[in-house]
Amino acid sequence: MGSPAASTHVLHAAIAPAHALVDERRALYRLAADLFVPGAGLSDNLLDHPIVRYEIGRALAGHGDVDLALLHRVAAMRVRDAGVAVAADPLAADLLEAPLRIIAPPGASPRPLTEADGERFEAAAKIVADGVRLFRRLAPEMADDLLAHVSMLAVLKAETAGGVVSASSRYVPGIVLIEEPSTAIEVAEALVHEGAHEKFFDLAITREFLDAHAEEVEHFETSWSHARWPLEQTLAAWHAYSCLAQFSRACTSEVLGPISLLPKARERADEIGGWLVGHETDLRADARWLLHALGGGCGGVRSDVDSPAPIAGIREDGRFRVRPDVRYRRAVTGRVVAARVAHQPEIFWLDPDAGWLLGCLGHDRPALPFGAVLTRAVEEWAVDPGVAGSRLKTALGPLVESLIVERAS
Structure with a gap:
């Protein structure tokens, strides 16, 4: 690569x-x-x-x-x-x-x-x-x-x-x-x-690295040991060999041991990386970006994940609230992670607009009309109502579909 x-x-x-x-x-x-x-x-x-x-x-x-x-x-x-x-x-x-x-x-x-x-x-x-x-x-x-x-x-x-x-x-x-x-x-x-x-x-x-589909992808076979690795292990190995390859350039004056991987790291990173490029459609956005960036395929400029389109059925006369069985936490980056109380809960990392919306709706609060949320979004996002409305509908759709937010009657 x-x-x-x-x-x-x-x-x-x-x-x-x-x-x-x-x-x-x-x-x-x-x-x-x-x-x-x-x-x-x-x-x-x-x-x-x-x-x-x-x-x-x-x-x-x-x-x-x-x-x-x-x-x-x-x-x-x-x-x-x-x-x-x-x-x-x-x-x-x-x-x-x-x-x-x-x-x-x-x-x-x-x-x-x-x-x-x-x-x-x-x-x-x-x-x-x-x-x-x-x-x-x-x-x-x-x-x-x-x-x-x-x-x-x-x-x-x-x-x-x-x-x-x-x-x-x-x-x-x-x-x-x-x-x-x-x-x-x-x-x-x-x-x-x-x-x-x-x-x-x-x-x-x-981050956007892998999803459940990764378990279904064909395995990678190494040329040096003929071990077969699933996609997650392959991606992790490529990442580790890429880091080792970079570190090896700082170790030219060091006496390495006989089983050191540093002399082999670049070759192995390239072999694994080449296979991953051929399977990049099985990776999610951040993993694909890192794969090409570490392989020299892009200039290290971060590209954002494409925003989803608004989901039909979000009515402007609706009222919305966070479901009572939902818990969420906000990181210092502003990103929000949410889940529903369950025996085996599903974890959701929310995009910035969805995270903002969850904070706006709050927890254990009365349902808010879409119009009230829109007014606040126009003020805090400093955009016109049309743009704010489109962004809110785009954020609300997945939250409603994943049962994090519900429509109130």
Whole structure:
């Protein structure tokens, strides 16, 4: 696909700067907490914890309720500050059971190094800290961009890792697991690789990346191992290899290990990217844009998603209100995420006009006439009534169809 037109951190920021993307992710998880543990008032630190996000994700998928006591228990797990939070609690193997189980190769039972391992843990923590510093020295802007999405790191005992060099999982987002490292560059490379995946996880749940159709798309087969990947894994791998390829250009003076992926990253990114271009109709707007931007196909200029056409049936003499079973949260970017209370709720990210409209209608308020909303829109949007009316009808249609907003009799 060729060299990227701009650095990965620049293109990521064109979709959403790291701090904004993290806040949008927190808004989504805070919304989920509103659905399952109303009034819990979870802090940002708690919402960032990988196990908290795993438990909330399980509830969203319909696999049980959220145990608030468990969330606070895992959040109390001790960590060591090494530039990233390193799991240090002697109970970490139990508290991190989910990610350890998910990433374990067949027949392996990975176990984390902790403070109970004494000098062995201290030595590993020092190498991790050296690796974080090296990453920030070699590629400071990339480090800021990717490490914003890494909430925790666990170091796996080499004799238990089962061949895992580094790993992460979309089911337990926020945690990076690495085999006991020998050098700082190993840590830096792992943080680029898995940090790219963590970035991808946050993009995928907040932006226009993939939909349910992705599960039906044919699989990609790698030329180097003949592994077959579904579309989501293929897109995530392409994104990680693209980040590694950029990082490799900053590592020309570093001595790489024999299993480093950096020398192969550009070739593999191009192979995967070429396949994705042939399947780009299966991607949603933000993923297609990033695919072409990172492949050098556009000059890094963000293109907006086409606005939907107004849906017929929105009457100007109607009255509208937010359904009582709907909950929503607004991120600092102004984007709104909404859902209905249900065993397995569907999540909706709203465009700016729809988000504004939801805020205007409010929650547990009397229904508002379309005319009253129109008057407010004309004033706040500083547009003429015809433009405001068209935008409101365009925003109202999907909200009514998705049962977020209802017509009042």
